[in-house]
Amino acid sequence: MSAVAGSFAVTRRQFLIAGSGAAGSLVLGLPAIAMADDGDRMIGFFVQIESDGSVIIGSNQPEIGQGVRTALPMLVAEELDVDWDKVSVRQMPLGIVKTAEGYAWKYGGQGVGGSTGLTENWDYMRQVGASARRQLIRAAAARLGVPESQCRTKPGVVICTSSNREIPYGDLVEGAAALELPEDDAALKNVDDYRIVGTKQNTIDARDIVTGKTKYGIDTVEPDMRYAVIARSPVLNARVTSFDDTEARKIAGVLDVFEIEGPEPGEPYLILASGVAVVATSTWAAMRGRAALQIEWSASPNASDSSEKFWRENEAMLKGKGQVVLDDGDFDVAIESAETVITHQYRVPFVSHAPLEPQNCYARVQEDRCHIIAPTQMPSGASRAAAAVTGLPRENIRVDMTRVGGGVGRRLTNDYVAEVAMISNKTGWPIKLQWSREDDVKNDFYRPGGVHEMHAGLDGDGNVTAWAQRLASGSKYYRRPNMPDEELFGAELYIDDFPRRIVDNVRMEYFHNKIGLPRGSWRAPAHTANAFVVQSFIDEIAHETGQDPLQLRLGLLGEEREIEYSGHGGPTFNPGRLSRLLRFVADRIGYGKALPKGRGIGLATHFTFGGYAAHAMEVTIANGQLTIERIVAVIDCGLAVHPNAVEAQLQGGTIDGLSTALGLEITVRDGQVQQSNFHDYPLARIAMVPSKFEAHILPYDDTPTGVGEMGIPSAAPALTNAIFAASGQRIRTLPIAGQLRRNV
Amino acid sequence: MVSFKINSSEVSFDGESSTPLLWVIRDHLQLTGTKFGCGIGQCGACTVHIDGVAQRSCVVPVAAIDGRDITTIEGLAPSEDKLHPVQEAWLEGDVPQCGYCQAGQIMAAADFLQRNPQPSDDDIDKGLTNICRCGTYVRIRKAIHRAAELSAGDKT
Numbered sequence: 001m002s003a004v005a006g007s008f009a010v011t012r013r014q015f016l017i018a019g020s021g022a023a024g025s026l027v028l029g030l031p032a033i034a035m036a037d038d039g040d041r042m043i044g045f046f047v048q049i050e051s052d053g054s055v056i057i058g059s060n061q062p063e064i065g066q067g068v069r070t071a072l073p074m075l076v077a078e079e080l081d082v083d084w085d086k087v088s089v090r091q092m093p094l095g096i097v098k099t100a101e102g103y104a105w106k107y108g109g110q111g112v113g114g115s116t117g118l119t120e121n122w123d124y125m126r127q128v129g130a131s132a133r134r135q136l137i138r139a140a141a142a143r144l145g146v147p148e149s150q151c152r153t154k155p156g157v158v159i160c161t162s163s164n165r166e167i168p169y170g171d172l173v174e175g176a177a178a179l180e181l182p183e184d185d186a187a188l189k190n191v192d193d194y195r196i197v198g199t200k201q202n203t204i205d206a207r208d209i210v211t212g213k214t215k216y217g218i219d220t221v222e223p224d225m226r227y228a229v230i231a232r233s234p235v236l237n238a239r240v241t242s243f244d245d246t247e248a249r250k251i252a253g254v255l256d257v258f259e260i261e262g263p264e265p266g267e268p269y270l271i272l273a274s275g276v277a278v279v280a281t282s283t284w285a286a287m288r289g290r291a292a293l294q295i296e297w298s299a300s301p302n303a304s305d306s307s308e309k310f311w312r313e314n315e316a317m318l319k320g321k322g323q324v325v326l327d328d329g330d331f332d333v334a335i336e337s338a339e340t341v342i343t344h345q346y347r348v349p350f351v352s353h354a355p356l357e358p359q360n361c362y363a364r365v366q367e368d369r370c371h372i373i374a375p376t377q378m379p380s381g382a383s384r385a386a387a388a389v390t391g392l393p394r395e396n397i398r399v400d401m402t403r404v405g406g407g408v409g410r411r412l413t414n415d416y417v418a419e420v421a422m423i424s425n426k427t428g429w430p431i432k433l434q435w436s437r438e439d440d441v442k443n444d445f446y447r448p449g450g451v452h453e454m455h456a457g458l459d460g461d462g463n464v465t466a467w468a469q470r471l472a473s474g475s476k477y478y479r480r481p482n483m484p485d486e487e488l489f490g491a492e493l494y495i496d497d498f499p500r501r502i503v504d505n506v507r508m509e510y511f512h513n514k515i516g517l518p519r520g521s522w523r524a525p526a527h528t529a530n531a532f533v534v535q536s537f538i539d540e541i542a543h544e545t546g547q548d549p550l551q552l553r554l555g556l557l558g559e560e561r562e563i564e565y566s567g568h569g570g571p572t573f574n575p576g577r578l579s580r581l582l583r584f585v586a587d588r589i590g591y592g593k594a595l596p597k598g599r600g601i602g603l604a605t606h607f608t609f610g611g612y613a614a615h616a617m618e619v620t621i622a623n624g625q626l627t628i629e630r631i632v633a634v635i636d637c638g639l640a641v642h643p644n645a646v647e648a649q650l651q652g653g654t655i656d657g658l659s660t661a662l663g664l665e666i667t668v669r670d671g672q673v674q675q676s677n678f679h680d681y682p683l684a685r686i687a688m689v690p691s692k693f694e695a696h697i698l699p700y701d702d703t704p705t706g707v708g709e710m711g712i713p714s715a716a717p718a719l720t721n722a723i724f725a726a727s728g729q730r731i732r733t734l735p736i737a738g739q740l741r742r743n744v
Numbered sequence: 745m746v747s748f749k750i751n752s753s754e755v756s757f758d759g760e761s762s763t764p765l766l767w768v769i770r771d772h773l774q775l776t777g778t779k780f781g782c783g784i785g786q787c788g789a790c791t792v793h794i795d796g797v798a799q800r801s802c803v804v805p806v807a808a809i810d811g812r813d814i815t816t817i818e819g820l821a822p823s824e825d826k827l828h829p830v831q832e833a834w835l836e837g838d839v840p841q842c843g844y845c846q847a848g849q850i851m852a853a854a855d856f857l858q859r860n861p862q863p864s865d866d867d868i869d870k871g872l873t874n875i876c877r878c879g880t881y882v883r884i885r886k887a888i889h890r891a892a893e894l895s896a897g898d899k900t
Contacts, residue, residue, distance in 0.1 A: 065842025065878050202838045209843035210831040212777020212817030216844060219776035227771070252760060283780075284760070284767040356781050356789060356844045356877040405779070405844030406877045437782040648841055648880070655879030678786035678875060687869035689881040 064407030067645030079129030115706025139175035217375030253285030302516030329505035334466035338457025357405020445520025524709035531713030569610035581614035600725025615718035624742035653711020659684030661716035751819025788874030798855035833891035841878035
């Protein structure tokens with residue numbers, strides 16, 4: 001492969017994604033780097049074409065089950081013009097390049113969170129495919145001695161229209177790779193010409209998964225690898241004062257035992273907690289060694305934290321005045337002059353991510369370099385964590401990504417990468433760190449819990465004229481570096497959400513409660529709490545003012561129009577797209593039909609990070625027993641690039657939302673998390689899911705939104721609204737658990 | 745020393761006899777298709793067949809399987825080219841999302857269908873309790889019915 005071939009890898013698009021500042025040096029600096037790790041049948045970093053016409057497409061993003069490892073290569077294959085059944089996919093490692101201005105992306109930005117995996121790469125991946133196709137055409141034109149305009153492609157082949165000669169891509173790849181990349185972008189296909197994008201394709205790795213061949217982080221086996229576990233403090237923010245490892249070291253296979261220093265209380269997290277590491281020749285020996293440790297823990301400032309205290313404090317806070325973070329119009333005047341005023345409080349609990357693959361990571365730290373193999377959503381964070389622990393420059397840290405056994409937001413944080421790097425750094429051995437399920441449930445960055453107080457004022461015609469949401473919670477941004485207190489609300493209240501700019505007088509007020517539980521991003525973060533609260537409250541307003549819950553929502557959302565939305569998923573929000581979905585689910589489920597006693601239908605809808613979803617659910621409540629009879633879910637994600645995964649995400653998101661609403665809560669007593677495993681943190685099983693479950697995709701326009709988080713937020717309120725319709729019992733505290741009354 | 749058969753191969757293990765079968769399979773035999781999810785027999789990610797019956801290998805001490813016959817996900821398909829009907833149905837229905845629990849789901853379903861060749865949805869709800877964190881249950885249910893059809897077809 002020639003030096004110039006590598007320069008192709010840098011499209012202008014990549015340059016744009018790589019960020020400003022590093023521009024010129026990045027483009028000029030790349031060819032040598034490209035040569036270092038690329039095969040010789042590569043066109044750029046992403047596309048490899050074999051002589052038999054098979055195509056290997058690189059996937060730069062972590063696959064956590066959301067389907068990017070299939071969807072992104074579909075975009076490349078579409079524009080490259082190859083048959084999908086000729087494509088296989090190769091996972092790319094983290095690519096960062098040191099420049100004079102700092103680190104820049106080598107393969108485009110990498111990391112999945114906020115449902116951006118597809119949207120951030122939509123232009124880029126199409127351009128990768130289109131540019132490679134253009135190089136193949138140019139190579140064919142040069143070989144045949146004809147102008148490029150006389151060449152076109154059909155899948156896997158360049159055709160010269162004047163001579164009717166055909167050359168397979170496989171015969172052109174070396175010539176194509178040697179051509180310098182033009183400065184301008186290659187032309188992209190029209191949506192109408194798509195043959196792969198928008199068609200039903202299976203998960204690219206499905207066969208390997210069902211035969212047990214796929215490697216997750218936990219499956220990593222490397223030469224001379226040792227196994228490690230860590231005993232972490234049972235009390236939030238307590239630290240190791242001393243430990244006795246006499247018995248632990250007697251266990252066959254235990255090689256070493258040492259302290260892991262944790263963060264000071266209040267300090268930003270690199271790892272979650274202070275602890276004692278046990279290194280052994282097998283996972284089980286390490287676990288047995290850990291069980292034999294005697295550890296003394298320090299007193300903790302959070303030793304008296306409890307859920308009861310937290311809820312009490314939140315309710316007390318709400319009696320005072322908080323930080324007003326949004327104040328459109330004049331809420332005080334509007335509520336004063338309202339014909340009807342409605343107020344309710346809702347409680348949303350802390351919950352754990354509990355991805356099914358417990359946290360784990362492999363690290364090999366050597367004197368001048370480090371190798372990380374991680375199940376992570378944020379490989380750049382893994383690189384930073386390893387750099388922080390080892391002091392090595394990031395360009396000397398290789399981060400390989402495996403398929404990830406569930407992300408849910410937990411693996412945006414790379415604390416387990418830092419831990420294993422610490423252990424490998426200390427011992428000099430290649431180490432695989434393994435968390436148990438108990439480690440995972442008790443040491444998480446939990447979705448924050450909070451108490452929401454809602455106020456609405458209505459005029460004599462039933463129009464909502466005033467709206468307030470007052471929230472007391474533990475912000476996710478707590479213990480973030482350089483985060484001022486007055487910005488803590490931003491993780492919990494998304495000020496541009498419905499009904500802002502729909503209702504004239506809207507206020508949001510925030511109170512921060514500094515409970516010691518670590519907090520983080522849980523799939524669709526604050527949307528899960530706020531959709532439950534807002535969609536429940538709307539329902540309550542409708543019932544209490546004699547309005548139909550569907551009509552009240554439709555009246556507020558109105559017809560299609562773009563309104564400003566400055567938060568993630570913006571720059572605009574089109575409430576009419578929610579109206580369309582609501583009408584659809586209401587129609588499908590037969591909203592308004594006569595139902596037997598004890599049966600009811602509930603609706604909810606929400607705009608999440610740029611995507612739109614709605615749910616209708618029909619339930620029966622008999623003698624305090626809930627049966628979900630039927631679910632209709634719908635998503636509008638713009639253009640559905642990989643519809644099979646869109647449907648899967650909608651099904652799975654809905655089930656995640658229901659599972660969480662039905663039974664999941666993390667509680668604290670005496671500074672300790674009380675749950676430990678799936679017996680007391682009961683994720684839903686198949687029996688919860690009704691046989692009648694429809695998941696629909698309503699297309700809109702020709703640009704995709706993300707899909708990973710949109711299916712969750714409206715699921716819980718659709719369920720609790722259905723419970724109310726069936727039984728007259730309003731659920732204002734999650735989880736629903738044992739709240740359902742028998743006497744209905 | 746414990747000796748047993750796994751995917752038709754004779755193997756032995758001379759470590760600590762209380763070691764859960766799961767960790768012998770994963771760490772010592774390096775068959776990593778069988779997954780660790782909870783360690784207390786709750787989630788079923790570690791499901792294997794012991795003498796043809798689905799069991800959660802994280803709570804079976806290796807001492808208990810001396811002389812017995814284990815099948816893991818790697819050994820479920822009759823051959824490299826021909827998948828087990830449950831695997832076939834899982835592929836057809838594109839069940840996996842993250843995929844981590846699916847080996848356990850498939851092993852559980854394969855055993856379940858032996859005992860319930862034509863299951864109703866209610867049978868499925870009662871008979872299958874493996875956890876899928878991604879919530880692939882809609883497709884799992886469909887795939888089990890499809891696998892039942894494929895199995896019936898195989899027998900005729």
